[in-house]
Amino acid sequence: MKSCLVVDDSKVIRKVARHILEGLDFTVSEAADGREALDACLASTPDVILLDWNMPVMSGMDFLRALRETPLGARPKVVFCTTENGVAHIRAAIEAGADEYVMKPFDRETLQSKLQIVGAA
Template identity: 60%
Template sequence: MTAIVKEAGHEVLVVDDSRVMRKAARRVLEGLGFGVREAEDGEKALEACREAMPDLVLLDWNMPVLDGIGFLRAARAEHGPERPVVMLCTTENTPERIMQALEAGAQEYVMKPYDAEILGGKLAQLGLLQDAA
């Protein structure tokens, strides 16, 4: 899949307690032309959003301190329903968990493990990428 960032300067905040997962996501996102910041838990992610609102938060569900759903609820209460755009990225795959994430305010949901093609497709659905045709 060949894609380009829709607008220059899009930034993604990758939130995951696994340094390996953050590094893998960074590699994929930077390869697609995004700027990337990282946070290791939901509390640090809230602080990062307060400092500079990202275009997208790629959010893990299961983390210490403040989990993904806790971050989502806090971010929506503080910043409203649309910003930041949040894509939950997790191994939680039951319909109940997916509905819980969407009801808490996630705009998209991707299962781990993912690759550049899967993530790129989700980013295109969110309007953050367009085909380079």
């Protein structure tokens, strides 16, 4: 079973994402900010990370840069999940190492298609 770490400071978004991902046969863990997420990845690397952009403590971009500099055994797929939809934001995320980008709000169909694009569904 594939694993997904949902990183978002919104408990509601984490709950919605968990519901969708568990329905797609993922084992789901959660983190409320980038620092918590980085610690979780160092403890056990997930297959996929669903990542919010704007969070306290450590933003999604700061987390992604730190993650990509960390010598993990596996390289998790990262799907940014945010309300930031400008081309500059999307380009910056991809350049920082994101594999895909999904806009909030999202539904099961949208999330599943993004997971298929990155080879995780």
